[in-house]
Amino acid sequence: MLCLTFKASGGATTLSTVVGVATSTTPPTTGATGTISKASGTKFTIDGVTKLYFAGTNAYWIGFLTNNADVDTVMSHLQSSGLKTLRVWGFNDVNSVPGSGTVYYQSFSGSSATIHSGANGLQLLDYVVQSAAAHSIKLIVNFVNNWIDYGGMAAYMKACGGSTNKDWYQSSSCQTLSILRNWIKKTSAYIKSLNPTHMVTVGDEGFGVSGGDGSYPYTSGEGWNWDTNLAISTIDFGTFHLYPSSYLRGTSNDFGNGWIQAHAAACVKANKPCHFEEYGVSSDHCSVEGAWEKTSVSTAGMAADLFWDDGDQLTSSKTSDDRNTIFYGTSDWTCLVTNHVSAIG
Template sequence: MRYSLSIAALAAAGSAFAQSTIPAYGQCGGQSHTGSSLCVSGYHCNKANDWYSQCVPDSASSVSTSASKAPVSSSLTTVVPKPPVSTSKTGSTPKAVTTTAAAGSPFPTKSGTEFVIDGKQGYYAGTNSYWIGFLTNNSDVDLVMQHIASSGLKILRVWGFNDVTTVPSDGTVYFQSFANGEATINTGPNGLQRLDYVVKSAEAHGIKLIINFVNNWTDYGGMAAYFSYAGITSNAQWYNSTKAQTQYQKYIKAVVSRYIDSPAIFAWELANEPRCTGCDLSTLKTWVVNTSRYIKSIDARHMVTTGEEGFGPIPGDDDSYPYQLSAAGSNFTANCEVSTIDFCTYHLYPESWSVTPTLEWGTQYIKLHAKACSAVNKPCLLEEFGASNNCTIESSWQATALTATGTGADLFWQYGDTLSTGKTSQDGNTAYYGDALYSCLVTNHIKAIDSL
């Protein structure tokens, strides 16, 4: 998720439970940060920006960090900064994917490094609307779907999680509760029935959905919502907690089973931007393998992906922070090679990661990830991207992705519209239906795709 240029950010996920000392590369400060600012021995707290400070080695004079955007709260105004991540290479052998949607099947699939939707193989464009499943007005959902479909966009990524630790009393939508030490999946009218309508409307409008199951960040609960229930205190522990993973898989089964026969599902996504700060590199990789296998055991016809940001070394990289072997335990190339992962995701926020120049660095990031996906014969999905000079920079990135063999689709962050309650959240990257930025990122991009 992403950063806001105008809204004060909350503390990053995993910092809700303050520690006496912060581990290497952990968050140690920033606006609204409530945890400790004391770093482990050999590290000091370095301010990256007003929203994020990080524990870096004493020998380092500066460090690039990530304060990537975050989803907005139920009032559609909250944002969360994110810490940077980098990871390591592996020498695993690429394996074949296991989605079994047959030729002529209504289910989206892939062919080599391209996607196939409704029997048509090629490049696709889409967007993100994390909030659509939390709307309570069906007409608003239909309006969004109608506008997206009429624009030529085909893929919509939505939040399939909404976890709470206290059950709201005002009818607020939530999908899973961890109140009073019990985990309860809400299948009622203010629960998964709201997601039901999103899927129903997507089916009616020909839109394909990416639905994820948990958030790395604290927005809408995230992994942190499991902490008290599972007796843990960090995201790093969440990946290895039997109790947390058992309930996470129960939630996955509850969601997947509802839509297992729906042609509107483009893919199931393990998490939004999974990271494992301070973990051994094998931790997140093992979780990717186990979770994707579990989903495939329930539903072999829909694709599965990770939802990661693309961190880790890639041949030809410049060794800037997103490529380094440090921090958050995620390895894009290793995860991409997992046989039960059908396509690979990466996100792009150079300004949040403090790498420059924004346009050129981002262009190279797209090219290198596309090449890495080509090497394993899977499509890359540029799943989120944003920059302050939205039209000029982001449209250039779209053009690069469109021509870079290996990237099969792109989804800009984020879609905006005017609903019955007013305009949806503007987090600094929102393109509202019908405005000038929307024409730049959608109308012009669809024309370029159609001209291929």
């Protein structure tokens, strides 16, 4: 997925204008900043400070919350914990307009797309941006997902008459592109033409990186050459994910340390930051993920990590738990967030 990283600034966002947000609460302005983050060699500069390392998390669900007080609670907990960046879903696509009250951002009718800027549409994401600004949290917003969750690439594929996700990249009825690199190059250049000051990244899982042990994740079997894509001039930093028990089939938890180091080496070569964008296990979170965090912080080329994913207590219930979730206030949070942020300094 291509991602646009942008500053969290008060008022309107680059995606839509905030007008009368539903269940409105006004986030405080204390601490709000409008500095655009950037890549500085293999490091990131955030709010004018180039640091060795930044820590953050994922909360794909936050833009779908309909109670703005819950959004503020989550942002407050992230800020007090010392987390600086938050990755959220900027998409929620449907192929037919759902019933009243259902959250969605974009609907397709045939090949025509309609942006939903209503109270249960992009106004919810607008409030996330406002609250992030108020709590000095920088956002990474994903444009689309390769998976079917919240529409994703499947919604686009269906709209253009394709039958598989692969059709989006290859079918002439969808577009004339035939390989991922060309799609990444042209799409990221288009985004830069609209907004040249903000960082753009691919948001991929990291397949096909050079080095490593030659096992499946390091091969180009998924149609991916990580080093080549990282070298594209309109891609500002590299991303990779780590879930040994699921998509990195046949690997152990210990595989993660080498996976981190291989991507970091490629980032050093490209002189771009490496962003450990997602990682998780379903058990033994502290011992397994804590080791990965230490490797990441101590490896040249690594600039940030975002664990998968953030969990919190909302007004009426807890957020979803996919067993990778790290909940605020737990012992796992102390280990993987409090101690991690303290070690970074």
